[in-house]
Amino acid sequence: MSARTIDSQGNALTYATIEPDVGLKAALAMSRADIIDTVSESGLKGRGGAGFPTGMKWNFCAAEKADLKYIICNADEGEPGTFKDRVILSRYADLVFEGMTIGGRAIGATLGIVYLRAEYTYLRPHLNEVIKKRRERGLLGRSVMGVDGFDFDIIVAMGAGAYVCGEETALIESLEGFRGEPRNRPPFPAVAGLLNNPTVVNNVETLASVAAIFARGTEWFRAFGTDKSTGYKLFSVSGDCQKPGVYEFPWGITIADLLKEVGGEGAKAVQIGGASGVCVPARDFARRLAFEDIPTGGSVMVIGPQRDILHVAENFLEFFVEESCGQCTPCRLGNPQMLKAVRLLEEGACPPRFLADVKALAETMTVASKCGLGQTSPSAFLSILEGFEDEIRDRAPSA
Amino acid sequence: MAAPQTEALRADIGGLVDRLGPGRASLVPILQDIKRRYHEIDAETMQVVAEALDIHPVEVYSVASFYAFLGSRPQGVHVIRLCGTLSCDFAGKDAVAEALRRELGVEFGETTADGQVTLEWASCIGMCDQGPALLVDDDVHTRVTPDDVRAIVAACRADQRRADA
Ligand SMILES: Cc1cc2nc3c(=O)[nH]c(=O)nc-3n(C[C@H](O)[C@H](O)[C@H](O)COP(=O)(O)O)c2cc1C
Ligand code: SF4
Ligand code: FES
Numbered sequence: 001m002s003a004r005t006i007d008s009q010g011n012a013l014t015y016a017t018i019e020p021d022v023g024l025k026a027a028l029a030m031s032r033a034d035i036i037d038t039v040s041e042s043g044l045k046g047r048g049g050a051g052f053p054t055g056m057k058w059n060f061c062a063a064e065k066a067d068l069k070y071i072i073c074n075a076d077e078g079e080p081g082t083f084k085d086r087v088i089l090s091r092y093a094d095l096v097f098e099g100m101t102i103g104g105r106a107i108g109a110t111l112g113i114v115y116l117r118a119e120y121t122y123l124r125p126h127l128n129e130v131i132k133k134r135r136e137r138g139l140l141g142r143s144v145m146g147v148d149g150f151d152f153d154i155i156v157a158m159g160a161g162a163y164v165c166g167e168e169t170a171l172i173e174s175l176e177g178f179r180g181e182p183r184n185r186p187p188f189p190a191v192a193g194l195l196n197n198p199t200v201v202n203n204v205e206t207l208a209s210v211a212a213i214f215a216r217g218t219e220w221f222r223a224f225g226t227d228k229s230t231g232y233k234l235f236s237v238s239g240d241c242q243k244p245g246v247y248e249f250p251w252g253i254t255i256a257d258l259l260k261e262v263g264g265e266g267a268k269a270v271q272i273g274g275a276s277g278v279c280v281p282a283r284d285f286a287r288r289l290a291f292e293d294i295p296t297g298g299s300v301m302v303i304g305p306q307r308d309i310l311h312v313a314e315n316f317l318e319f320f321v322e323e324s325c326g327q328c329t330p331c332r333l334g335n336p337q338m339l340k341a342v343r344l345l346e347e348g349a350c351p352p353r354f355l356a357d358v359k360a361l362a363e364t365m366t367v368a369s370k371c372g373l374g375q376t377s378p379s380a381f382l383s384i385l386e387g388f389e390d391e392i393r394d395r396a397p398s399a
Numbered sequence: 400m401a402a403p404q405t406e407a408l409r410a411d412i413g414g415l416v417d418r419l420g421p422g423r424a425s426l427v428p429i430l431q432d433i434k435r436r437y438h439e440i441d442a443e444t445m446q447v448v449a450e451a452l453d454i455h456p457v458e459v460y461s462v463a464s465f466y467a468f469l470g471s472r473p474q475g476v477h478v479i480r481l482c483g484t485l486s487c488d489f490a491g492k493d494a495v496a497e498a499l500r501r502e503l504g505v506e507f508g509e510t511t512a513d514g515q516v517t518l519e520w521a522s523c524i525g526m527c528d529q530g531p532a533l534l535v536d537d538d539v540h541t542r543v544t545p546d547d548v549r550a551i552v553a554a555c556r557a558d559q560r561r562a563d564a
Contacts, residue, residue: 006526008528082527083526119534157428158427158431159468163522177422236528238486238528244486275485301485301486312485315488
């Protein structure tokens with residue numbers, strides 16, 4: 001509707017210094033196997049939250065024999081507190097499309113699909129415009145960059161307002177015209193995804209990183225971060241801090257150092273990874289954001305000293321009660337029970353026996369739920385109960 | 400908000416199917432377009448869409464009711480969706496919610512009597528660094544104050560059609 005993009009503050013991003021299509025050119029000069037090896041060598045892990053090694057995922061898909069394959073860019077960005085994909089798509093869409101094109105070449109796909117959340121509909125004209133320009137410049141379409149036999153195009157498909165559709169199999173159901181209910185896995189999408197064809201699903205930031213890796217090289221990329229968490233990461237920072245925005249840091253930064261950068265030093269806790277992540281109390285701010293310690297898709301919500309920690313838990317559980325697809329029992333029943341327990345705790349009126357039962361139920365959810373939503377929705381609840389035992393116990397019963 | 404005339408509706412849906420293809424994958428985009436134009440997906444519409452895609456109307460209902468931006472209930476010409484998630488909560492979403500209730504005279508989940516505006520909660524809309532945030536149809540408003548609400552609502556009331564419908 002409006003062409004306005006609502007940009008975020010933050011620090012300088014490496015993506016701003018990457019010249020578009022240098023990486024694509026380099027990749028298209030390689031064999032398909034070498035492209036995948038390069039991604040594996042870089043150590044790149046998925047930036048959408050789960051952290052699956054990107055090279056390995058591409059390799060599974062490339063190994064499948066099929067006439068049709070797809071690469072999907074997951075732009076559903078529904079995790080509370082996450083907005084870095086919005087910033088990447090508004091500023092560096094070319095890099096994302098470039099990453100998709102490189103991925104398409106590597107796995108043998110002819111079509112890339114961007115699954116854009118309904119809430120970002122205002123970005124759609126911009127993305128279509130960038131795609132159109134890429135077609136005009138021969139960067140999409142028949143024989144991309146003059147490479148014989150490499151036909152690849154990209155389209156944008158819209159979500160319709162469902163957090164669970166960010167889960168890759170629910171996303172595929174949604175694209176096929178069904179309710180966004182996660183599938184049983186295996187088979188994984190890399191084997192049987194969209195319309196049963198082999199499909200790679202990657203996060204927006206993962207794909208932009210691919211473009212950067214091919215432009216600058218794996219050595220360059222590995223120089224950032226840690227052994228098991230190579231490269232840099234964008235963090236979406238919001239909540240009680242002076243300078244909320246999108247920040248780039250190498251993996252391995254401590255929470256304390258991050259808070260210093262964003263003006264959030266006084267925080268009593270930080271929620272890492274959104275509603276499905278963990279709540280880290282101030283005494284643990286020396287912990288690191290990395291796959292070795294606290295893995296994350298990059299949502300950092302700063303919780304100031306004035307906040308009621310139970311209110312935080314309540315807000316997240318309301319979110320999950322609303323967003324659970326209701327398909328499986330542990331998640332459908334478990335989220336309302338956790339919410340009930342938190343509300344009773346807020347009143348200082350939660351019977352210990354009930355709390356113990358709900359905790360046990362929460363543990364069950366983490367193993368018995370069908371998809372990541374129900375497996376992770378207890379994390380905030382459990383980490384808040386553990387990290388803020390005193391604050392919660394000392395709660396006076398309300399009259 | 401009156402239900403569209405059957406003939407016009409059939410023509411509209413026929414046009415959408417021509418453009419998007421007769422496959423099942425067209426279902427969500429078709430429903431999105433219908434919602435945009437008519438602000439509701441009623442029983443008759445579901446029937447016509449089902450025929451056009453050769454699926455059972457129950458399938459259409461089941462999909463429409465799953466997605467927050469589709470839904471089978473009628474909505475106003477404009478939909479205001481206020482983010483209720485944590486960072487916007489910290490930033491003061493409750494005061495904005497109160498101003499919206501007062502200005503519109505409806506609760507969340509309701510539509511004004513003149514059928515112009517529906518008020519809803521949204522889960523995080525990805526503007527957490529600039530909260531409180533809300534969507535008016537597809538348009539994003541950030542750092543909304545209770546004082547801004549009057550102008551936002553007035554614009555919705557003045558605009559009889561969605562600009563993109
Ligand atoms: C409930 C749920 C929501 C998710 N939402 C997103 C999302 O919005 N964006 C995203 O990239 N991944 C999301 N994921 C993870 C995807 O399932 C998938 O792992 C990811 O897109 C893979 O990309 P990557 O390997 O590049 O990170 C979600 C997972 C779950 C369980
Ligand atoms: S865990 Fe929750 S969201 Fe996932 S399939 Fe089960 S009910 Fe649906
Ligand atoms: S918390 Fe409101 S936009 Fe994310």
